[in-house]
Amino acid sequence: MTTRRTALRLGGAAVAAAAAVPALGPAATAQPHRFDPKPGSNGVGDPLFPTLGNGGYQVVHYDLAFDFTPVTYDFTATVKINARATQDLSAFNLDTDGHTIDAVTVSGRPATWELTSGQSGQEFTITPARPLHDGQAFTVEVRYRGNGKAPRLGLTGWRFGTDGGFASAAQSSRADTFLPCNDTPSDKATWTFHISAPKGFVATANGELTHKSRRADGSTVWHFALRERMATELIGIAVVKGTYLYGTSHRGLPLRHIVPQGQEEKYGPVVARTPDHLAWLEEKFGRYPFSVYGVHIYDGYTDALENQTLSLFSTNWFKPDANGRPGYETTMVHELVHQWFGDSVTPNDWQQAWLNEGPAVYYAGLYGEERGWSVLEDKMRATYEKLDAVRAADGPPGLPKALGGTNIYDGGALVLYALSVRAGRRKFDTVMREWVKRFKDSTYTSEAFIRHTVDVTGDRSLDPFLRDWLFGAVNPPMPGHPDWKATA
Template sequence: MPLNPRPRASHRLRHRKAALLAAAVSVCLLAAGAPATPLGVGDRLFPYLGNPGYDVASYDLSFTYPDTNDKPLQAVTTISAWTTKDLDRVNLDFAHGTVESVEVDGRPAAFTSAGEDLVVTPDHRLPEDSWTRITVKHTSDPVAGKDQDGGWVRTADGLAMANQADAGHLVFPCNDHPSDKAMFTFRITAPNSYTAVANGVPTGVNRVGGSTTWTYRTQHPMATELAQVSIGRSTVLHREGPHGLPVRDVVPSADRKALEPWLAKTPDQIAWMESKVGPYPFETYGVLMAQASTGFELETQTLSLFEKDLFTEPTFPKWYLESIMVHELSHQWFGDSVSPRSWSDVWLNEGHATWYEALYADEKAQRPLKDRMKAAYASSDGWRASGGPPALPKAPAPGQKISIFRPNIYDGAALVLYALRQEIGVQAFERLEKQWVKEHRDSTASTADFVRLASAVGGRDLSGFFQNWLYGEKTPPMPGHPDWKAKKQTKSAKKQAKSAKAPARK
């Protein structure tokens, strides 16, 4: 059954969403006779992502896999939420599926589509501060989204998910914005020859005839973009991490032996991250090695997604692959536990993950952090010109939702953290990192929150420093390195920067 109603989150959470909701509240209260329209929470980069008027507490997702990854899955999504306004209608983000029926609080409701929204009209008004439960019977189509950036990923033997940044709603109806995190329950039914795994911990396996239903629940809130479901002919490997942390990895059964040396590195990598930023924030961790070509790796919560061939047919050096593993691991703190308030805050995710990726390579593989940052400084002006400053990234290119993942929010944002460490000192910087993930655990945070905390830890107002580094068109002088210079942008360099592909990680 769906999770029972929980006590309301503190008003602190609602206030955190206020800025995003303000832009949409005027259209939130739809008259019953008005045309259905797509809504959004006012995100600068994804204007129609998310929906105003409610705060999701939990998702209960059921998928039935049809023994082939080129046909729709039968699905039921139940959303339990608190209303934050009086609502005659409820907009859900949903596309690439057929809706069979909708119920609101156990009663049939009318529904239609508008853009990539499913617009639900219950038979009764939903008053502000009321608990409501919406159940949608639908299909979830892995083929309809094949030309999209994300959603279901078809693997050699089944399916996996890659929902960042604007693709959770290609799989299930949801409030598809990281500002509205919720608890998740997954129920996946598949033929007995398959193994199904999802975020969180297993709570049941029920075999009936030729099929098995696997149930998983998260123990911490999660953004929709971080949901993961793997269905395939897989083996789940178990080991122990620091302090008894359960570590589970999901690998193609045929590649178990070849992948084991890489999987065995995870516990020590977790211990290394804990030494830098504090306790691991979730109930479990592990990696999902998918037989798919995605072009990226992804920090889905508690179960990071990797391309299997990256490790079985390596074209990159060992130290680099290990640092990429740490990149996705560090996202469990930065991006998953502490999620971005808006997509313009994505530099906080990727800048920190790139920072710890580079720091790990510095400490474990003698790849100097200083050299990487000096090289980033030389390219930074070009990255800012092509992709925008780190905290003001340019909008995604039409039809390319993941094109916000440019070098300016990876090494460009890590360069900001290097400058901050130069500015306030190593000890203050390390205190800031630990305090940041502790204060905002299981929540969302913004660039302004980071600036405030850095100023408090650093003992002085750093707003001017951050204004230049995060929003300036040109890269400011590097504290302690007056000799560092940015490259002049030639026409060929500008063209190359515009066509540069995102790094092979998210």
């Protein structure tokens, strides 16, 4: 993904002043750019994953053709990447892990390449036949193959079900186990997918299903297009024994869900709750940011994940709680919140992840409270009491030492709760709604959120307030709750 850039502009008064200065000599002529190709960096400097992603270029589009054989887990694939150089490039890297590379071309010409070990996977260094100029558009085509269960240098993004198929759960750095890519959330791109599935199986991917094509061997290629940009970690491909269930939201948004084959009656009522979830969140954030949504329920996964336009859930989630209530709906809302916070508005690096998970926890808790299942204030108080110890061990919400901790999830929600109390609910709601509108299809940092909050509220005191909550070693006092104390 590309981050927004701000051009410096010379103000009118400065222009007038400059024009009033008499010329002292002949005008300087612009020096031509000296072509000086160098290798792109093998990482983008993510604080938590220093070698994640690569420098020297930005991806515009991925086109992935993926031919998978269930049960054996063998696959062959081709990825075509449209990109633009951001420096003069003699060579550049992609992230990959566990693949056999068969051929590489850059802009149609055969390229040389090398695989070496990296910190979380492999570094795939490509040297084009001709160096690339800064600003030059170019294409990369990689033909590769492998096996879903083959060893990797790092963790795998593959999840295998009892049906012999798979689903992808690539967050935060495992998209490279499915395809060579620039595996950083800071480089979003549009996508097309062509996923093959044999008879009895269906394929899934992010975005809209554009068409299907039958092959002579009886298999079907499913073609998908994701027209909004997506970070690699949100890839949602799968080949499973499943059934597509279709519907629309109350506003007419197309919905498509995939449930286990033969269990349509069990999961049909579950996915049918999605239109109400969408309506509840659209009242708070505005229109859903993509052109399609859906839920994929699969026994090969044990958690819940916000793959863009197609959230992935374990079959184990969907059981009534001890009181017979559908408490799992809060998890469905949690992942749907991510379509705005994390998928449409994406962290520039992984140390910003509190603003993915904080809103998801906060609004899921608010949804449960409105239905009488829980009390958000009680949850926030319990988090407050424990968060000092978490800050000491794992870092504050805005400076985590790793992903997945309470500091990012409940701690991030606590930051938002404190802001809602301090600023007032109406101003807080405006901050959150305008945030996802202002930064739609873009990336963010904590600094950007602080500036945004001050801009929207007009309250400069919220700058130090948020800095204390996000970066401080201990909890600040909770507004409106002077009795709240840390227990450790």
